[in-house]
Amino acid sequence: MMNDATLRKIDLNLLLAFSVLMQERNVSRAAERLLLGQPGLSAALRRLRETLDDELFVRVGRGLQPTPRALSIAPAIEDALSGIERAIRPPAAFDPGSWQGEFRIGLCDNLESSFFGPLAARLRQMAPGARLVSMAFDRRDAARLLDEGAYEFSISVHDEPASWHIRAPLFEQTSLCIYDPRHLKCAAPLSLKHFANAPHVTVSIEGTISTNVDAALARLGYRRQVVATAPRFSALPMTLQAMPAIATVPESIAHCMAQLHNLAISPPPFELPADPVTMLYRRVDQADGRSLWLRRLFVDVVRDALEASGCRVGVSTDACCYDPPVLAEAV
The missing domain is CATH 1.10.10.10 (Winged helix-like DNA-binding domain superfamily/Winged helix DNA-binding domain)
Known part of the structure; x- marks a missing residue:
């Protein structure tokens, strides 16, 4: 010593x-x-x-x-x-082509459906020695899992972060309605009457039935009938193919489901607030070459995937920025 x-x-x-x-x-x-x-x-x-x-x-x-x-x-x-x-001495630049190891990220299941595949494919091209692992999580546990080292970052609608975390904006997530037109004979765009009178399927990890959709309907003097609630978005396509019902889901996964399962898409017949999808990572990793490279790659993948699916949203680059003066002030 x-x-x-x-x-x-x-x-x-x-x-x-x-x-x-x-x-x-x-x-x-x-x-x-x-x-x-x-x-x-x-x-x-x-x-x-x-x-x-x-x-x-x-x-x-x-x-x-x-x-x-x-x-x-x-x-x-x-x-x-x-x-x-x-x-x-300044560290050597991160070389993804020669790196051998594991990248772990946290994705809620609707975003996992949209971005995990494209990210895995891009990593296979740029970092062939790397392995990608996606961790399921409840957004209430996102900060704790990050501190425990479960993943490099998480993507979700995060709560206010701790001072030792960085919550960087990615994009504003709007909602769309999806349904099987073979069962539900409604032409898009859906009318308020058709929307309110149709059966509905929702997604909730906690099993909660009421959402911001119900609050918006109540302000217009309507109520809807929720006939089923699933814990994961992956259950929706088969459910909608089995019965006449509507699901109101994030725009990114709505396009994926529609393309894969021949479902119809419609904007909601009333205004719904957009949810801010953000990236949460540790402040100590802000300037780390490997972490910075992965964040930049993920932002590129999100932008390309949203554009390919037809989503009209802008993707922020704040998640992959590194500003030394800000870092110095935070220490």
Whole structure:
């Protein structure tokens, strides 16, 4: 273990001056390398002599001759300074092509359906040695799982973050209605009357029946009949193919379901607020090369996937930004 009391007595700049003097054995040349005037270097040498209680260098002619003490400590000081220089050297840029390891992310199931496949395909191209793992989670546990190291980041409609987390916006998630036109004989766009009178299927991990859809309907003087509630969005397509019903789901997954299962899409016949989909990650990972690369890749994948599915939403790049001044202020 380091002796803090001993190290407090020494200035790192003095050790650098000692190292350069050992190499140059000349005050003028050493001062030039250290960008110091000769009086400044002489003052540093005087402090070093007092600290180590040894003359260290003796002037012989126009040069300097190190004392036995100086010669004995020179290798250790050189090694220490070299180690410090290596430690503070800027890290090498992350190379996804040669990296071997696992990327773990948290995706709620509607976003997983939209983005997991495209992200896995992109990773296979750019980081063939990497493995992608998607973790299921309840957004109420998102922050805890992040702190426990369950994943690199989570994508959801997150609550207000802790000061040691960063919640970066991705896009505004609007809602669409989906149904099987073979069972429900309604032409798009749905009328308010058709919407209110049709059976409805909802999604809720907690089993909650009432949603913002019901609140919006109530303001218009209507109620709907919820006939089934599933914990995951994956249950919706087969349910809608089995019975006449409507599901109101996020736009990104609505397009996927419609294309894969021949379902019809319609905007809701009333205004619903958009949900802010965000990326939650740890502040300590903000400047990490590997994490930053993955966040940037995910933003690109989201943008491309939404454009390919026909979603008219803008994707923010805030999730992959790294601003050193902000980071410095937060420490």
